[in-house]
Amino acid sequence: MQPFWNFPATAGGTINSINNAGIETFRGNELDSLTREICQNSLDAVKDEEQPVIVEFKQFQISRNQFPQRDELVNAFNKCESTWKSKNTKIEQFVEQAKYILKNDQIPFLRISDFNTKGLEGARTGELGTPWSSLVREAGSSNKGDSSGGSFGIGKSAPFANSKLRTLFYSSYDITDYQSHIGVANIMSFEERPGFNTLGTGYFTDSHNSTAISNLLNLDPSFQRDETGTDIYVTAFEPKENWVEAIRNSVIYNFFITIWQDKLVVKIEDETISHENIGTLISKLDDDKEEYCQVKAYFKLLTSEEGIQVPYPAKRYKKIGEFKEGEATLYIMKGEDLNRRVLMTRKAGMRLFEQNRISGSISFTGILIIHGTHMNQVFKKMENPAHTEWEPNRYEEAPSEAKKAFSDLRKFIRETVQQQFQAETTETMDAFGVSDFLPDTTQVAGEGDEKKESLTMKIKSIAHKKKEKPKKKVKKKQQKENFEDTLEEVGITPEGDQAGHSNDDRNEGEGLGGGTGNQQGEQGPADEGTGGAKEGKGEKEKNKPIDVDTRYICLEKDSGLYRLNIKPEKKFEKGKLEFKVSGEQSDYILPVITVTSNDIEITSIDKNVVRFVNLTGKKPKNIQVQVDYEQYCVLEVDLYEI
Incomplete structure (x- = not known):
């Protein structure tokens, strides 16, 4: 026909x-x-x-x-x-x-x-x-x-x-x-x-x-x-x-992974992309595009002798079955200015998605390839139609076990990165320059004990002196453009322990900074940007400092976007956050542009002070904040009940 x-x-x-x-x-x-x-x-x-x-x-x-x-x-x-x-x-x-x-x-x-x-x-x-x-x-x-x-x-x-x-x-x-x-x-x-x-x-x-x-x-x-x-x-x-x-x-x-493995060759008109020239082609990619910078980092990992290969351990699940050891391999490498992400792929080698929130304190990059038959089968069933995400609920036979399997895989990535690259901490450190102020006790051979320097002290008595609690000072609220000028005019010197500390070990997947503000003292300072009471309210704020664990990660440096997690030690109805940049000599206010959160209801933003209604009690609060600062900074965040 x-x-x-x-x-x-x-x-x-x-x-x-x-x-x-x-x-x-x-x-x-x-x-x-x-x-x-x-x-x-x-x-x-x-x-x-x-x-x-x-x-x-x-x-x-x-x-x-x-x-x-x-x-x-x-x-x-x-x-x-x-x-x-x-x-x-x-x-x-x-x-x-x-x-x-x-x-x-x-x-x-x-x-x-x-x-x-x-x-x-x-x-x-x-x-x-x-x-x-x-x-x-x-x-x-x-x-x-x-x-x-x-x-x-x-x-x-x-x-x-x-x-x-x-x-x-x-x-x-x-x-x-x-x-x-x-x-x-x-x-x-x-x-x-x-x-x-x-x-x-x-x-x-x-x-x-x-x-x-x-x-x-x-x-x-x-x-x-x-x-x-x-x-x-x-x-x-x-x-x-x-x-x-x-x-x-x-x-x-x-x-690029499949081509580098010599499993794929692509010809486009008169051009050929193969194992032989993939490295050259990647090096010519535009550095101004973030996605191409990521490709360069991943390819460097594949070709570097500094890369580490870690096989995924055997896992057994009641309904999903058993993953044999080595059904997936994690390739990781440490270095400066790397993306702190792991590219996720399966046997076909096509890019699926990038797993982040692994460690913000370790500069590394990684690739995870699932090449085992059974593990490929399980994670293939989790894959969305666009091949850009694993969604455990798509595994209809056992969605809860699929969720556990995916969680175990992410946990393996985090723990491997931390075990391989986490810097060792010590309880002592060298204080540079302190030796200039200490006596030279080195003794030259042949010289007598008379060359030794010593310091002998005798304690005659110990007296306990009761320290008077400083009286609270009440000052009229003043509107000034520069807070430091205001302090100078009224003759106030900031006091109290407001030092920050790192909480790197408290978050499994983020680079953390910040600290615990207001650890001592019962009366918090007035708002640096607005004064102690909300203007026009006729009612003074309590300004009671609340002990809080603070953690943050920079999402976009150029736009000043940060993700903040705060965990207060007590329940309260209303509160305020004061944002500051921690400097070598002193802290200074950090103006806030926008704040978004599902855990608090924002009532006002005034310079560096954010007032809000607490929606979740003592539970941790996740906040996304944009500040008027275009460089990386060490955030100091104080929490007050008002």
Whole structure:
């Protein structure tokens, strides 16, 4: 039978409009999504694991007369136009553009070919569940193995998002030596004749059952396939950006581990990205982009002799089963100005996400690769459709155990980093310069004891002198631009113990600073920015200092954004926080721009003072604060009950 475009009918079923959920998933990030999904799918179909998979991207054009049964596809778009006229503006615009493209003399295509892969097995029979059926005919289906990258069947929509006709052609040479091709137009339902609507998906086929056509499709005149693999032809490929650069950067960013391991080679037009040149290409990435700096740090770890490899220990769970020792490996390295994150990947080697909140006091970087079969299976089931997060609730058989498994993995990362790199602390330290003020007790050989210096003291009596408690001073509130000038004018010298201390060991995953303010004394100082009582209230604030453990981490240095955790020692209804920068000679106020928190209700912000209503009693309070300071600083935070 002569090949034709077959649009199957729906008998009283769903009418599909233009908003295809799978395609819309990749809107706005089409080229990066195309690169990630294509390379991942090819890696999942590897034939010889001892050799790298090769993926090739090549653009070309064909005349409109060479487009397979172009007139039939144009006719389908005409029927879409008449069916949806004045009913859906978005469909009208899409159809108008599609018809315009199909009338042009030349139509642009992108050919994506892979090699050392198995091809689309199942094309001969069209059997349900085969790779061919899952890719071409089934919706939301994937038959990939446990160590594969994808599992939702959504990634196959990424090429459609890069076609202005939403039309692809698949050509395959599979490991059974069967050669086949088929076209898929993923458009919208239309009325074929009165009362007869189509599903909206059409197939370029030679059978009303939409089976594959027997033989390869050679649309690119410069290409001829002579080995197993798959070719995907993306029609009307007209990207808005430099597609070669975009795909190159996406390959490097997402697959540098796989390429470095010599499991993947990518060719983009005349460029080749391989094990031999991946290091050079990474070194040329723009340092002004944060994501590329991270890639450089991770690649340095992979290639440095200073890196440490730590196997994941054996774990057993009641429902999940057993992870054998070494099913995952953590690569870590310590150094200056590293990102304090661990890149998480599975066997396919594609970037998934970065695990942070590990240690803010240790400068390190790391990569965790899950390569064990069973561990891959478990964490694959936790993966979201975008492959950017592990979500334990997706593991339907045992979500609570999946959560525990993920928690154990994060704990392993934190503890390994701390055990390997945590600086040893000692109870003594050298005080530089103190020797200038101490007597020289060194004795030269041959000299007598008379050269020794000594100090003899005799205590005659001990008397206890009662120290009078200083009287509270009440001063009129003064509004001054500079707080230090105010102190000078009224003759007040700050007193009391307000020294900070580090709490690095109290948080498992953050770099911590801060301290415990107001450890001594019963009366806290007046607000440095506003005075002791809230202006206009007529009621003086208590200003009772509260002992508090304070921890913080800098989120964005340039914008002065910090995350703060405070744990008060008592319950209180209303309070205020005073922010200061700890300096060598003295502290000075730190103006606050914004404060957000789910644990406290902010009532006012005045210079460095934040007043609030306590919502959680003695429980720790997580606060995000933006301060007017563009450099790293040592925060001093005092808490008062008011």
